Amino acid sequence: MTLTAHTAGPTARTTGPVAGDGILRRQRLRESAARTYARSFPIVPVRANGMTVEGADGRRYLDCLSGAGTLALGHNHPVVLEAIRRTLDSGAPLHLLDLATAEKDDFTTALLESLPREFADQARVHFCGPAGTDAVEAALKLMQTATGRRGALAFTGAYHGMTAGALAVTGNVGIKSPLPGGGEVTRLPYPYAYRCPFGSGERGARLGVAYAERLLDDPLGGVLPPAAMILEVVQGEGGVVPAPDDWLREMRRITAERGIPLIVDEVQTGVGRTGAMWAVEHSGIVPDAMVLSKAIGGSLPLAVVVYRAQYDSWRPGAHTGTFRGNTLAMAAGAATLRFVAASGLAERAALLGARISERLRRLQGRLPVIGDVRGRGLMLGLELVDPSRAVDSCGAHPADPRLAVRVRAACLRRGLIVELGGRHGAVLRLLPPLTITDEQVEAVLDRLADAIEAAASADDDADGESA
Numbered sequence: 001m002t003l004t005a006h007t008a009g010p011t012a013r014t015t016g017p018v019a020g021d022g023i024l025r026r027q028r029l030r031e032s033a034a035r036t037y038a039r040s041f042p043i044v045p046v047r048a049n050g051m052t053v054e055g056a057d058g059r060r061y062l063d064c065l066s067g068a069g070t071l072a073l074g075h076n077h078p079v080v081l082e083a084i085r086r087t088l089d090s091g092a093p094l095h096l097l098d099l100a101t102a103e104k105d106d107f108t109t110a111l112l113e114s115l116p117r118e119f120a121d122q123a124r125v126h127f128c129g130p131a132g133t134d135a136v137e138a139a140l141k142l143m144q145t146a147t148g149r150r151g152a153l154a155f156t157g158a159y160h161g162m163t164a165g166a167l168a169v170t171g172n173v174g175i176k177s178p179l180p181g182g183g184e185v186t187r188l189p190y191p192y193a194y195r196c197p198f199g200s201g202e203r204g205a206r207l208g209v210a211y212a213e214r215l216l217d218d219p220l221g222g223v224l225p226p227a228a229m230i231l232e233v234v235q236g237e238g239g240v241v242p243a244p245d246d247w248l249r250e251m252r253r254i255t256a257e258r259g260i261p262l263i264v265d266e267v268q269t270g271v272g273r274t275g276a277m278w279a280v281e282h283s284g285i286v287p288d289a290m291v292l293s294k295a296i297g298g299s300l301p302l303a304v305v306v307y308r309a310q311y312d313s314w315r316p317g318a319h320t321g322t323f324r325g326n327t328l329a330m331a332a333g334a335a336t337l338r339f340v341a342a343s344g345l346a347e348r349a350a351l352l353g354a355r356i357s358e359r360l361r362r363l364q365g366r367l368p369v370i371g372d373v374r375g376r377g378l379m380l381g382l383e384l385v386d387p388s389r390a391v392d393s394c395g396a397h398p399a400d401p402r403l404a405v406r407v408r409a410a411c412l413r414r415g416l417i418v419e420l421g422g423r424h425g426a427v428l429r430l431l432p433p434l435t436i437t438d439e440q441v442e443a444v445l446d447r448l449a450d451a452i453e454a455a456a457s458a459d460d461d462a463d464g465e466s467a
Contacts, residue, residue: 050433062440070299099325103334106334130324136166137166149227155187158171191204199394201394205243212251225259234274242376261288262287264287271296272345272434274349275353297333345434346377349434361373367453371397372396382428384403384428418448
């Protein structure tokens with residue numbers, strides 16, 4: 001059996017520029033107005049290998065989106081394909097709700113072996129519906145059950161998903177505004193040195209700690225004891241904003257002293273992305289729960305919550321779902337976790353991330369439209385600004401989302417897939433696979449620099465789907 005882009009008969013017979021145009025046209029007619037990536041990248045991928053994606057028109061692209069961080073090993077990695085083939089050939093059931101299987105047992109073993117020992121030794125794993133947002137829902141519900149409280153502490157710039165509870169703790173008002181109410185959520189300032197909410201740059205992290213602590217202890221502060229605090233070690237959709245390690249340790253202290261469970265959302269930062277297997281390892285904090293998805297499924301849908309056994313107070317069926325027993329994802333995920341660990345890909349991500357950041361800062365020195373370069377490991381961002389406008393209290397020029405859209409389109413024309421995020425959609429996000437080669441690093445940097453220079457000096461409209 002061969003697993004390739006050609007296994008589906010109609011697709012195999014209709015590749016090429018004309019067929020690709022027809023597929024895009026039908027997508028616009030048939031799919032919902034909520035399309036996102038399809039608008040940014042009007043291409044029809046037909047093959048993919050590693051970091052390379054080939055479109056129906058024969059053009060090839062270097063993929064720095066990686067399924068929004070899902071593809072830790074890139075597209076169709078041999079280790080992943082072998083795990084899938086082996087599982088299919090074994091005759092193992094592909095769907096079994098939450099029954100015990102050898103594949104689930106092996107995945108759970110690989111997962112717990114990869115987690116920080118102090119956390120994993122007393123942990124429980126809950127399999128959720130196959131998306132990070134359901135795992136966030138489960139984590140919040142778990143802590144509400146365990147504490148008997150209802151509220152949550154969340155942060156500005158956060159992104160935790162699209163379902164009701166996850167959306168309530170998300171910071172983006174654009175996607176929250178159509179919904180009635182926002183849940184019992186107290187919003188705290190996330191440390192964002194480039195646009196500090198306190199107008200004081202890096203010192204703002206210390207002020208944020210003091211603000212959170214005093215607010216929680218203020219009998220007139222209006223904040224009831226919450227069921228949990230939820231945070232990201234590096235905010236992804238929020239603009240690739242890494243939290244300082246000292247700030248994270250302070251959040252752990254504040255929550256521990258007040259009996260507030262700490263949930264860390266590692267949906268995008270996990271499996272080596274930030275230069276450690278799990279982003280919490282940089283600061284050494286031990287959370288009460290970790291939300292995991294994306295890369296843990298080896299490119300297939302899978303999501304779990306791992307939490308301290310002391311919180312395991314659910315009754316059977318308290319958080320359930322039909323698609324919790326994705327056998328193929330568990331096999332692919334176990335293979336991915338072990339390969340990342342055995343190959344030292346987290347350590348390589350740290351080295352490459354430092355090298356790329358240095359190059360990007362040199363580029364920033366000659367291109368004033370790059371206001372900030374930040375990130376951790378192979379989770380990097382460039383915030384694009386309008387240098388002709390006055391700076392704010394932190395010395396940052398206003399964000400330039402129109403330039404960012406032009407740069408994204410210019411990158412695509414040069415065979416590079418990058419997506420936007422952050423405040424005002426002005427942050428170019430780089431999420432290459434951990435398997436990116438040195439040659440591909442150079443190609444990405446060359447194409448990115450060329451695209452930024454071209455877009456900054458031109459008034460051309462961005463390519464992309466308009467309807």
